[in-house]
Amino acid sequence: MALLQTLHLEHLPSSHAIHAALYRDIKNATHLQQQLLNGNTDFEYAFIDAGVIVSKIHALAAAYRAVNDLLENRLRSRNVHSEIVFSLSPNNNIAESFRRFGITPTTTNLLIIKVSTPTSPAAASEVQEHLTSSIEGEQVPFEDSVLSQMTDVARIKKIYKLNSGGGGGKKTGQVNGAKGDERKELEVLVLGAMALRGVTN
Template sequence: MALECINLEHVPASHTIHAALFQNIKNASFLHQQLLAGNTEFEYALIDASVIISRLHALAAIYRAVNDLLGNKLRSRNVHSEIVFSLSPNNNIAESFRRFGISPETTSLLVIKVSTPSSPAAGEDIQSHLSKVVDGEQVDFSDGVLRAMTDMVRVKKIYKLNYSSGVNGRGKENAVYGSDRTSQDSKELEMLILGSMALRGATN
């Protein structure tokens, strides 16, 4: 499975986004330590994929972080930490890292790399590095794969949603999943989460 290069609308071509999704991670503790140590070879957004419900959920955070970078409005150390922070429904940066960032217990991992003019990175170099340092299975960064990883109970708790969708717990789908009703529920849940992210700061 290859690293994905993502072009976001209204984001300059000079700011390239690369994404890779992994499951069955066996060295999360090592990766977490590199992040804590500020190892510059690990300049990535390392996100616990169990709290990401869809591609749009992740891309919304990336878009906001890159725009904040371009507008010199970063609240955290760099654009990669800002992506993790942008997933949060509140302004507590440390809490956002605990909730959305990699931890020693992480088993599914979304890795985002933003290449900028001041810090360029080629896709093949990123892929080569990740293949060496991430002990896990690289999988497709798709809604279907993410859905199987999502801990929906945890997601609803983080975003304080008392919303009942067709997904129950981590990767547990009821018999009607895929029906129009359940698909609609899933989309409505996604919109509630995106709204909570967008309103961060307005009510905190």
């Protein structure tokens, strides 16, 4: 049973696949972060703290942007994987984005994204194998139902500066009350903030 998901996002070349895996209660966050910092080439992944991810779409939006920027030769960070982490950011501070969204020693839930490109191909099975052997934690389905339990809404609102107004004060005219709708609202605001990275007023 494959928990690793392989996606081909709309409007990206079929040669660029996105592999995504979600892990709960990881024990070796420090070690994993160290691999990244050392530039260990076996660990070319986007390691994302799942606590700051609202939904699957939130993560995929960052992946789309990063791959798009890769194709347009516009990466601002080291590689497409670090770019995915950076793409989650509402501003252009790369170092800050790693601290906020990337893996840290205190990360307990981890989202991993691997981009397969023609120059660096990565098959799903290889990726899964490597993750299974390297990540000390429980792999869970990469689905909103699981993610939503990991989300730290307050932290997300703080990072994306969504605390004043934020649609909460005024009626939106939508069917209110359901938690799903609140999450959807949060998601679109986050997407907007990401799209406007560095150019908000």
